[in-house]
Amino acid sequence: MPKDGERVSGDAAYVRACEDGALFAVIDGLGHGERAAAASGVALEALAEAPERDDVRALVDRVHARLRGTRGAAGMICRLRGGRLQGCGVGNVELASQGTRVQWLQSPGILGASLGKVRIFDAQLAPGDRLVLFSDGVSPRFDLSLFRGMKAAEACRALMSRHRRSHDDSTVLIADIEP
Secondary structure, three states: OOOOOOOOOOEEEEEEEEOOEEEEEEEEEOOOHHHHHHHHHHHHHHHHHOOOOOOHHHHHHHHHHHHOOOOOEEEEEEEEEOOEEEEEEEOOOEEEEEOOOOOOOOEOEOEOOOEOOOOOEEEEOOOOOEEEEEOOOEOOOOOHHHHOOOOHHHHHHHHHHHHEOOOOOOOEEEEEOOO
16 A cells, blocks of 8 residues: 555565465665655566576565666565475565564665675474564554454554554565365
């Protein structure tokens, strides 16, 4: 959702099923409005054009390179293969998990501008786990267990209605790990 008063959101979500799993991401173009949306669009194009075999580091490098010359973005990029999750969060996009605890450290920097040490996280997930990726337009002060039993789309709507920050663009992406 865009910031109140804006027509477009600078946040975007990306999901692609792959032969051996999935690729998903939340991108937060810096700022608001058309230029932030343009930056997010460039990042989504870079992810869509990436070969399925690319690992998370290659995906981060690809998005970072493609965003040069734009206002840049924060992003959480995740690759799921056979229950194994690898990901990287650059800037102020976060991940919460229910079930298996996923420990991650934010990588400092801005995709497309200055990228510090890239920190790749890794976790073995189990059926029934739920991952929630969200931009800084959503308050992280929520209890994920309150959304247990809700379908992913319903839980996204509930999170947005209860925890969205109206002064910022906001995005929530939920990935449920199925058997």
